[in-house]
Amino acid sequence: MKKIFIVYGHYNDKSFNASIRDTFVETVNNNGHSTDVVDLYKEKFDPVFSGEEPDEDVLNHRKRIENSDVIVLIAPIWNFRMPAIVEGWIDKVLAPPWAFRFKKLFGNYGYPLGNLKGKKAVVFCTYGSPQFAVRTFFLNMPTKRLRRGVFNICGITDVIYRRYFAVPFVGDKKRKKFLEDVKKTANNI
Numbered sequence: 001m002k003k004i005f006i007v008y009g010h011y012n013d014k015s016f017n018a019s020i021r022d023t024f025v026e027t028v029n030n031n032g033h034s035t036d037v038v039d040l041y042k043e044k045f046d047p048v049f050s051g052e053e054p055d056e057d058v059l060n061h062r063k064r065i066e067n068s069d070v071i072v073l074i075a076p077i078w079n080f081r082m083p084a085i086v087e088g089w090i091d092k093v094l095a096p097p098w099a100f101r102f103k104k105l106f107g108n109y110g111y112p113l114g115n116l117k118g119k120k121a122v123v124f125c126t127y128g129s130p131q132f133a134v135r136t137f138f139l140n141m142p143t144k145r146l147r148r149g150v151f152n153i154c155g156i157t158d159v160i161y162r163r164y165f166a167v168p169f170v171g172d173k174k175r176k177k178f179l180e181d182v183k184k185t186a187n188n189i
Contacts, residue, residue, distance in 0.1 A: 002189055004028055005068035006037045009075035009086035016167050016175060020124050021074050023179045027186035036064055040085045047088020054092070061093045065116070070189060071156070072122045076167075077142050082125070090150055099154040114155015121151045121159045122185065126167045160185060 006025065010017035025035050038045075038061065045057060054062070065071060075082045082090075094116075096102070102110040123146055143161050151159045162185055164178045 002028075002033045002069040003067060004033055004035045004070045004072060004189065005064050006035055006072040006074065007086065007089060008037060008039045009041070009073070009083050009089070011041045011083075015076075016126055016164070016178075017074055017076055017124075019175070019179060020126070020164075020182050023182045024072065024074070024124070024186045027183045028189055031187065031189070033189060036068065038064075040089055045085060045089060047085045047092070049088060049091045049095075054095075054098075058092050061089075062098055065093070065119075068119070070120045070122060072124070073146075074124045076126045076128075080142055081145075082142070094150060094154055112153045114153060117155035117157075119156050119158075120189075121156045122189070123147075123159065123161045124182065124185075125161070125163050127163060127165045128168050129165065 006021065008017070008021050012018065021037070025037065029035055040047075043057075046055075073082070073086065075086045081087060093099075096112075097115075099116055100112045100114045103113050104110040125142065143163070147159045147161060151157075162181060164181075167175075167178075170178075
């Protein structure tokens, strides 16, 4: 049995992102895993980081991550990044020196040493754009940034990234296919 910490970042509980969340949670729970869901909008998480020490919410989320095996992010991609509330959560919660630290090489140069090794990450993202545009013109920027610039730096190298394209423009048949992929991903946790 795995402990799964889920960060959900969409303001609308009738969104397709909510369907992804609900499908994933139901599937992993049916498989005997436990889930711990953070709904950033409902919890009114403050994404603004101004250099302050971690507050009670941040420390609580970190403790819950420490007690988990898998971290799951579910959010749309807007302007080739996740919503500001999720990006702020990343900045505040997955921050040094808790999530990673730097080992100095020489001068101002160093490299990150992740403190979250052994954990797995799963990212579910929806896009308004078609796959061709994201892969060709924008070179998979959100994927690379989240995988390499967030999780790998934290020491998490087992990252599954599931993307669903042109969501506002597809019909029910395609959405059902997307949700079958969510179930398949959940069954392989």
